[in-house]
Amino acid sequence: MQTPTKRTGTPSPAARHHVCWGYRRPAEFVAEAREFLAEGLAVGERVLYVAPGDQSFLEAQLRTDGRFDEGLRRGAVQVASVDATYTTGTVVDPAGQVELYATATAEALAAGFSGFRVAADATSLVRTPAQLDAFARYEHLVDRFMATQPMSAMCGYDLAELGGDAVAQLACMHPRAHEVATPFHLHGHTRDGSAAALEGELDMEARQLWPLALERADLRPTAGATVIDAAGLGFIDHRSLSALADYAGRRGTEVVLKTRLSTPARLVELLDLTGVRVERV
Known part of the structure; x- marks a missing residue:
């Protein structure tokens, strides 16, 4: 069930x-x-x-x-x-x-x-x-x-x-x-006009679904940046951040992740991920 x-x-x-x-x-x-x-x-x-x-x-x-x-x-x-x-x-x-x-x-x-x-x-x-x-x-x-x-x-x-x-x-x-x-929802009901809203948890359970959802969402960049309203995100692991960086590289964009979490910014720095910027909200 x-x-x-x-x-x-x-x-x-x-x-x-x-x-x-x-x-x-x-x-x-x-x-x-x-x-x-x-x-x-x-x-x-x-x-x-x-x-x-x-x-x-x-x-x-x-x-x-x-x-x-x-x-x-x-x-x-x-x-x-x-x-x-x-x-x-x-x-x-x-x-x-x-x-x-x-x-x-x-x-x-x-x-x-x-x-x-x-x-x-x-x-x-x-x-x-x-x-x-x-x-x-x-x-x-x-x-x-x-x-x-x-x-x-x-x-x-x-x-x-x-x-x-x-x-x-x-x-x-x-x-x-x-x-x-x-484990997560990637949808269009954003709070601030971002390309998408992201809620839930991006953990091992999401490792296959998350990259697939990103591709299908076909997020729209504004002025070269693809902003995701992730205020409702409860957790994101390094695999999901890497998938986000891969997406940014394929699409030729910078992904801006707006989140209340403190760990994503540290992981992006530790992993030296390009194409992803984390903003605390």
Whole structure:
């Protein structure tokens, strides 16, 4: 059984609005998706439910207690079949997928809603290595969008089908995860406009996942420096710092790690790592 995500430091603002939800029975996700979407309806958002099945089946999953009936009639509640939208084996285009949700968010605002909220079971979109790689990149990219726009999302993944290691590759790109063991979160909900926020712990457990997440995040430098808001980081070992230096070298950038920890600066000096600068916050 997967253990809950390690949490360290102060949560990022609005981070609750993008959550990776691991489940072992589809009914578990459906029940949590209903609650997540009902919260959005209560604050005037348009909500979208995406899952396997046809439209009538998906609407029936929401029509269990009457909370969504009126919204379905007036367009505040929408459903979309993942089967009808994507053919088997589809590898999503990360930027294109974000653009679709950006358009949906703009349309919701234009229609008078306060925002846009999605609960999506994306299990069928990450079954192959190529699908998983592309979707992990999308998860980080859409998190950057959600950090500044009125969109929220719950992303469901079947742990029984995909396995914990695969889902952890997706969970680490979210600010929050449920029932998925990931040692860290590299996401877009920063406090200060940095390229990314980093929370959790970078230890032996993260030795394979951390370099992979860095590559997929494709962090954006500003004036030649890639700044990471690591105020929520509880621990980082020398291997993870070396991976950060390797990333800086490949990307031709200087990585600035903003952290409350005192040890990273000493390790960078002792290891003579180039391309990494540590700033205490």
